[in-house]
Amino acid sequence: MSAVDETGTDRSRVSPDTAAVPLLSASGVRVSFPGRRGAAPARAVDGVDLDIGTGEIVALVGESGCGKTSLARALLGLVRPEAGRVSFGGVPLGYDSRALRAYRRRVQLVLQDPSGSLNPRHTVYDAVSEGLRIHGYDGDEGAAVAEALSRAGLRPPERFFLRYPHELSGGQRQRVVIAGALVLRPELIVADEPVASLDASVRGEILALLLRLRDELGLSALVVTHDLGLAWNIADRVAVMYLGRVVETGTVEEVLTRPRHPYTQAMLSVLPESPVPPVVLAGEPPDPSRVPPGCRFHPRCQVLASGAADDVAARCRTEDPPVLAGGSAGAVACHWAARTGTAPADGRGRGTKGTKGTERTAPADGRGEDAESTEGTDGRGEGTDGGGGTEVAAGPSGA
Ligand SMILES: Nc1ncnc2c1ncn2[C@@H]1O[C@H](COP(=O)(O)OP(=O)(O)OP(=O)(O)O)[C@@H](O)[C@H]1O
Numbered sequence: 001m002s003a004v005d006e007t008g009t010d011r012s013r014v015s016p017d018t019a020a021v022p023l024l025s026a027s028g029v030r031v032s033f034p035g036r037r038g039a040a041p042a043r044a045v046d047g048v049d050l051d052i053g054t055g056e057i058v059a060l061v062g063e064s065g066c067g068k069t070s071l072a073r074a075l076l077g078l079v080r081p082e083a084g085r086v087s088f089g090g091v092p093l094g095y096d097s098r099a100l101r102a103y104r105r106r107v108q109l110v111l112q113d114p115s116g117s118l119n120p121r122h123t124v125y126d127a128v129s130e131g132l133r134i135h136g137y138d139g140d141e142g143a144a145v146a147e148a149l150s151r152a153g154l155r156p157p158e159r160f161f162l163r164y165p166h167e168l169s170g171g172q173r174q175r176v177v178i179a180g181a182l183v184l185r186p187e188l189i190v191a192d193e194p195v196a197s198l199d200a201s202v203r204g205e206i207l208a209l210l211l212r213l214r215d216e217l218g219l220s221a222l223v224v225t226h227d228l229g230l231a232w233n234i235a236d237r238v239a240v241m242y243l244g245r246v247v248e249t250g251t252v253e254e255v256l257t258r259p260r261h262p263y264t265q266a267m268l269s270v271l272p273e274s275p276v277p278p279v280v281l282a283g284e285p286p287d288p289s290r291v292p293p294g295c296r297f298h299p300r301c302q303v304l305a306s307g308a309a310d311d312v313a314a315r316c317r318t319e320d321p322p323v324l325a326g327g328s329a330g331a332v333a334c335h336w337a338a339r340t341g342t343a344p345a346d347g348r349g350r351g352t353k354g355t356k357g358t359e360r361t362a363p364a365d366g367r368g369e370d371a372e373s374t375e376g377t378d379g380r381g382e383g384t385d386g387g388g389g390t391e392v393a394a395g396p397s398g399a
Helices: 068-075 097-106 124-134 141-151 170-182 200-217 228-234 252-257 262-269 302-306 310-318 335-340 369-373
Strands: 024-033 042-052 057-061 083-088 107-110 188-192 220-225 237-242 245-251
Touching (some): 024 068, 042 068, 042 083, 042 220, 057 068, 068 188, 068 220, 097 107, 107 170, 124 141, 124 170, 141 170, 200 228, 228 252, 237 252, 237 262, 245 262, 262 302, 310 335
Parallel strands (some): 057 220, 107 188, 188 220
Antiparallel strands (some): 024 042, 024 083, 237 245
8 A cells, every 4th residue: 555645745754653542633634725716726734643632732833824723623623624634532523513513512712812702792601601502501501601710710700790891801801712612621622822812911821821721621722823932831842834734843842942944943033032143034925825846845945045955955846745743752844954853053942941831930020820810890809810820931932
């Protein structure tokens, strides 16, 4: 049997993943959109393997248009991949309405804009209980709503039941959205730019909340973001996407302090505290309806342009690097980086990150998670979380 899969990739060259069965797994996933006016289809997701383990937080990063949202939608079962498959707990997703309904209890989406995702005419109780009603929950609805609000740091929860979105702060609205996802007791959440619309002072608190939910509930998360600072602060593992593919993956420390792919290096070089000069990528912005042959990054690759990759240049121009395995092992889809095997010794590292997980250091404004949640709309300090203590460090982008 041929080892070349439907993406044209020689799978025999992909290192096997020996880890336990991941909670959520994409394998060879492809999603494309019809081209406009006779143009070639846009290959938004062009053969991606990605695993998320139980209790693991994976950040999917990359510039706008690289396919993050399309991949997330495929993982959520909102779009059926045209090739490859998505599995949950080792079982491939079913796409009939009953199977999808059951799946959506277990995997919940948290959208980025709490103002946009909350109906201004619905109370907090309505917003959080909606999922229970959709799924025909037959338990104690009020108790479930109260528990979800409490878990999301809005305490005492009953004080929030009859409030409307406009009566809440931005951070409290985001907590209501998170409570709406938690109420169905999912095993995994997909958070699309979860703090992008929030003030810097509130961002750390929401990130700390997500970390605490992981620690307390064993909740897994895929965080979709173009913000490397967010990835740094929240994720265990990072997958960097470029033009429909994951081009580098590994632990946060590996990828953000010792980036191996020239694209990751370029992204990190433009952060304010980068120790290396910013890399301005040449060439056209990537177009998923015109994926270059060979390595899809090669027309813009600063390493190839510099001559430093001359010995592999022919392969860069003609040979598509293998699809990276979705598991936890660090990997890079780059002929030059795979050959050198290590990060370049030119000071591109970002410095040391410090301790991971719940021991991350305080946010830049010195406030813990409790600070924002005490911000009641009437100054009485409703919503005191009381469960804080998980703090978040300023990351590579100063998040
Ligand atoms: N419904 C659609 N119809 C046609 N093309 C689409 C559609 N949705 C996405 N695309 C294209 O697919 C590619 C990937 O888009 P996607 O939204 O997945 O990227 P992204 O990395 O999430 O970007 P952003 O951060 O801006 O949301 C883009 O070129 C986009 O124009």
